[in-house]
Amino acid sequence: MQDLEQVFRDQWGRVLATLIGFLGDFDLAEESAQEAFAIAADRWPREGTPPNPGAWLITTARNRAINRIRRDQTLAAKTRLLAVEQTRQAEMEALDDTAFPDERLELLFTCCHPALAMPAQVALTLRALGGLTTEEIAYAFLVPEATMAQRLVRAKKKIQVSGIPFRVPAGHLLPDRLAAVLAVIYLIFNEGYGGRGDLASEAIRLGRALVELMPDEAEAHALLALMLLHDSRRDARFRDGDLVLLADQDHSLWDTAKIGEGRTVLDQALALHGHGPYVIQAGIASLHAEQQPDWPQIAALYGELFRRTASPVVELNRAIAIAETEGPDAGLEIIDRLSLDNLHYLHAARGELLHRAGRSAEARAAYQRALALVHDDAESRLLRRRLAALPC
Template structure:
């Protein structure tokens, strides 16, 4: 093959296979993330020279794993001054002689092991997110820091501390046994959903959305579903697809927020909606409905309505009732109250929201005040609405949401 063809093939392999190869190298190098990253880079550098001379091997993935492991052994033997590294080199060499690596299934298992390790509950949530995006998704430290508006050194330290915690706490590089799987899977899904939410509605900053993050979360969801076809994984992927399907209609050309009932539904991604709805059906048919499957079902009802006035609010309230049994959180209760307002009118919605107003977890939640403001607005009570909007404005740091509230306030001012 021509040199340019080989280089292109290697570049394509890096995009397609680097996460798989990295995951396996982490296992083979006894959970040493840094050595695995060095091994990965060394393997691809070696491929650039050797494949142009010898041709591309029949199993490039296995070649890269084996080469990376050999390169690490050589690197340690040349540079090691510490007994533990010398011992590691001896261990790796012994293991290398004992087995020749070429199992595709093992590589896929390694990707699942890596996800569960990066999302281990003993790590802080911020560390889980950063480590997953770095090691599983292959995002650069700079890209992750930019997405979360964190200084690069801070993000880098967060990743280093997470790796050290995995090493010092001897967190096993494995998929949990069946009896421990549900709890650990919940921790994994919460990381994926947090990444998606930060992309779908950024917690702060000048933009409402960070599409790269939500796209990465959906990619993680697809990967997880391919490795572990669990109903809740189906539910989470469906939920993300259905929300993301509305991306193009959520803001105008100036980046201003457009409420759900005012969005141009012809701009919703029908391919994603169809896929998401099909996944919802599969998840609900698989057994008792979990939190993500029920949230996805609510999103599906919204997505299937041709116009805002066609929304089946009776069904949505029923789904929120079921969701509250699974996850009796005040935020779910607030969302249910908003749905009750759409089903039974703003007075009923205000009554349901006021019953939640003293909950400590909602004291600093701007959407509680924004929801009350909207209901007062619908009841033609501008002073009460303006007061609630002012409370909401003081609690949000996101520029598009702030502009939306300010626009509502300006409209109310004209009505006085």
């Protein structure tokens, strides 16, 4: 079963993207993919894992979808799908890992069609490509699960009713979708960076494909650089399953080759006269990859990023950087102005700075508030260790 879970993580986005391209129906593709994985969970332990799990899952899911279409009362409206099935039978039987290298990028651009609102674009792609649950996506957006479920349903219906095509759009249309595509890729990466390395790797793969598709877009290069620089520290972020903060990480575990590549890609973004939000964030990530981070410069870059985005989360990060150079009280002054009461990171950061300022009782309350909000087990254990370290 553990092997099947790994196959799910590795193959879900690829299988679903291929099915959506074939069927043109998000819900049918998702249901068929889920059925295929259920069949695999039953058969593979007895019969063994097939040589090409992805192709097996796609073929099985496709067959389940075709059977469902044949049983559908509105079969006449579905004859196009049956005709497609006839012409692609031989191709599907011969699938290998290189037969569908771009379907996920096509799915990404389909989800990021400008007819959809930006939050719906991002949420739908996280569901389709990343395999995230509605609950996980709702948490990423800081909205109730029911709200996110409605958003996903509306987005799928809009694609179906509007006849949004499953393909990478013509070159002159790409810039209209770039902001959403970048946001989606980065959110997938962030979800993976929290512990799911398969999602982080998938986001980097998509980032590379996007740079190849749009080589003159500085922000595409910058996002790839940002992900590479963050991912270079992946092996140092956990020790025996416990989260390790940047200041406590073993630098010998950092991937210096990936840091070098990230900085090279950032230089390419700068050579394209990039000065957007991802360029700034990549610059911050590059400074964090130094043995001794330049905190004043990091704080200055966060300040510029806040001026561009007005994001309170960015301001929270600026407060943390300022606390490193001007002391905890300077950071707390900024944090206490922010309206992010439901974000556990704010309370965790506040608890740390209150602890440094010698205000243990307030730090304890802040850590407890963060614990009440956190969903991740590793982060929860880190907060409990912080709490335990406070003076009684």
